[in-house]
Structure formats: structure tokens, C-alpha cells
Amino acid sequence: MDPTLFTSKEFGRVMKRPGDKWAFWYFEPCPIPRALSLDPATVIALSAADSALGRLSGVGRLVRDPGMLAQPYLRREALASSRIEGTVASLSDVLQAEANDEPTDDEDVTEVINYQRALSQGINLLEELPLSTRLVREIHRTLLTGVRGQGKLPGELRDSPVWIGSATDSPDTAAFVPPLPEQIGDMLSDWEKFLNERPQLPTLIRCGLMHYQFETIHPFLDGNGRVGRLLIILMLIKEGLLSEPLLYVSPYMEERRPEYYERLQAVRERGSIQQWLQFFLTAVEQQSRDAENRALKLVDLREIYRRELKGVKNRSIEVVELLFSNPFLTVRRVERALRVTNQGARNLIESLEGRGWLERLAPTGRGGRIYWIGKEVYDIIE
Numbered sequence: 001m002d003p004t005l006f007t008s009k010e011f012g013r014v015m016k017r018p019g020d021k022w023a024f025w026y027f028e029p030c031p032i033p034r035a036l037s038l039d040p041a042t043v044i045a046l047s048a049a050d051s052a053l054g055r056l057s058g059v060g061r062l063v064r065d066p067g068m069l070a071q072p073y074l075r076r077e078a079l080a081s082s083r084i085e086g087t088v089a090s091l092s093d094v095l096q097a098e099a100n101d102e103p104t105d106d107e108d109v110t111e112v113i114n115y116q117r118a119l120s121q122g123i124n125l126l127e128e129l130p131l132s133t134r135l136v137r138e139i140h141r142t143l144l145t146g147v148r149g150q151g152k153l154p155g156e157l158r159d160s161p162v163w164i165g166s167a168t169d170s171p172d173t174a175a176f177v178p179p180l181p182e183q184i185g186d187m188l189s190d191w192e193k194f195l196n197e198r199p200q201l202p203t204l205i206r207c208g209l210m211h212y213q214f215e216t217i218h219p220f221l222d223g224n225g226r227v228g229r230l231l232i233i234l235m236l237i238k239e240g241l242l243s244e245p246l247l248y249v250s251p252y253m254e255e256r257r258p259e260y261y262e263r264l265q266a267v268r269e270r271g272s273i274q275q276w277l278q279f280f281l282t283a284v285e286q287q288s289r290d291a292e293n294r295a296l297k298l299v300d301l302r303e304i305y306r307r308e309l310k311g312v313k314n315r316s317i318e319v320v321e322l323l324f325s326n327p328f329l330t331v332r333r334v335e336r337a338l339r340v341t342n343q344g345a346r347n348l349i350e351s352l353e354g355r356g357w358l359e360r361l362a363p364t365g366r367g368g369r370i371y372w373i374g375k376e377v378y379d380i381i382e
Helices: 040-062 067-084 091-100 107-125 133-144 181-196 203-217 224-238 250-255 257-270 273-308 316-325 331-338 342-354 375-381
Strands: 012-015 026-029
Touching: 026 203, 040 203, 040 273, 067 091, 067 107, 067 224, 067 250, 067 273, 067 316, 067 375, 091 107, 091 331, 091 375, 107 133, 107 224, 133 181, 133 224, 181 203, 203 224, 203 257, 203 273, 250 257, 250 273, 257 273, 273 316, 273 375, 316 331, 316 342, 331 342
Parallel strands: none
Antiparallel strands: 012 026
């Protein structure tokens, strides 16, 4: 890490371990600021993000079954956040694996599924725990269990230095070296106090600061980016800005990955906190608008299906409900969900296929499993 690039000490300083002639430079962040003057551009971005997020949360409260929206949105967030870290999986890969309802040997898909599980676990833990190191360690354990990072201490704070760069980098050549392991406890303690003390800043500003500081502390050997982005959703739910996990900020960051990393690094090097906050707030605004638009389309489509099935005696409407949680169907999925016979499930699927709502796909995978896709639902989600 080149110490000459770090020209501002407002948010931290570069250090070497005292008395160690082999020591390398690392970054020691300052405590999170409790007060901050906002630039006019940041204030404008905050207003737009607050407004868009408020409308999205309102949609969640108005929909009779907000869980219908939450599951597809969780997948979008999980997929994009995992892709930022190099995971290669498509939305259809993940949806088909879930519809199959059997363990998958695709590690990329498993990583995305783990992210969803970790986020759902975090939402449940918020009912009994504050946003805290304990909660973070629990979701980290879920995130990394059974995947490539499982050898990197799932649920445990790192006990060795790490650095951010290419696979061939050393601490001397890396772009960024986070604080030393022995500093992590105190830094997370300040991070936790910041999240749970009486706030002096707007929630979205605090959320942006929370994410920056977590990524800078980098408390785990692996999975820090995914946990840090997951925490954004948890904080907005905890603070009451979201009634359901309907926001997915990671797609915005995935599309702008170099800028995302540069904005975080610029805070460390040059103290450019306003630019980072503007980037973060714009992500919240644009993704809130996108989620609201998709939500309204999904609700409209479901109402169209409901009206057309009004008076139909069979259980087709229950199959339609399955489509909105996952637009891929198998006979076995319908069997299990509705507790009907194999032939009964086939009949229901074929009745919706006859209406043009389901499209049969070519057999895939071992044993030639057959999937049907609700294309109209999938197109809105994808």
C-alpha cells in the first residue's frame, strides 16, 4: 500500500506496527463521525433517496402479501452482491435450483442461496438482537458455510492481516490494507455503538457511513463485501425505513463496480465522504424506483390472473401464487406445495400452460428434469 496516496487524515491514517522492522503500511480508520456537514449535492441526493424509498416502503405496506415481492427481490440482491465478489450464476440458474428443491452441486448457485438465507436469518435475528457484532457473525457463518469461503473461519473475526488487490499482490503492492487483527474488536465496538446510540444524522447518511466503515475494518477473511451490503437492508428495516426487504442496492453497485470501489477508497485516501454518500444515496434512489416499478407490474399481473381464474373450481390460483415467489415450476414442486398427487399436479400445470401463462422448457440436468416457466412473471423479475 502506497502511503503517499493517503493525503487526508479526516477518516483515518496509515500506520506501521511499532518496533517491527518488517512491518507493512496499513490503514487505521478513525471512529465513525457522529456529526457531519452535508454538501448541497449530498442534501439533494438524500432528499431524492428518502422520497423514493418512502414510496417503495408504501408499496410494501399496501400489497396484501408483501412476501410475494420479497422473495424475488431477495434473489436480485443476493445475485448481484455475489457477482460483485466474482460469483458466476444467472437468475434462472438460482430459480431452477430452488424450484428443484434438492441440494445443488453448483457452488456459485449455493453462494447466492446462502446469501438469501443469511439475509432472512438477519431479519429474524433483528427481533431479538440489535445490529451488532454478534448478529454479523451469525449471518457470516450462514453465508460462508458449505461454499468456497468455508475454510476462512465462517462466523469468526479474522486473526491475520488481509489486503485488497490482485491474487499476486503483497501488502506493499496492494491498493488497501485494512487494520490489524488486534484492532478489530475496538473498531467494531465503536461501529456497534454508532448503530445503536441516539442518532444525530439522517438514517440514510448513517447507513452509508455504516457500510463504509464496515468495509474499511474488513473484519473477516472473506465475505466482507457481501455482509456489508446485506447490512444495508437490515439497517433500513431496523430503522423502519423499509417494512419488507424490497430494496436491492447491489445491482447498482455491480453495474458500477470500479466506481463503487473507488468511492470507498477515495474516503480513505482523500476524505471524499460527500462523493461516497452521493454515490450511495443515488444507488438507493434508483433501485427504489426500479423496485417500485417492478412491484406494481407484479401486482397488476397477479390481479389479471386472479380475475381470469375467478369461478374456476380447481386449484389453479394456488399454482399462480407459487409463480410469484418463483416463476419456475416442476411437477414435484406443485405436488409438495399443494399436497396433491403427481397427476393432479400435472393437470394443474397443463391448465395454466393451456392459458399461455406457463411455457414448458426442454429437459435439463441429470434425469432430464422438466421445468415450466411463468414467462410474464420472470420477465418482470429479471
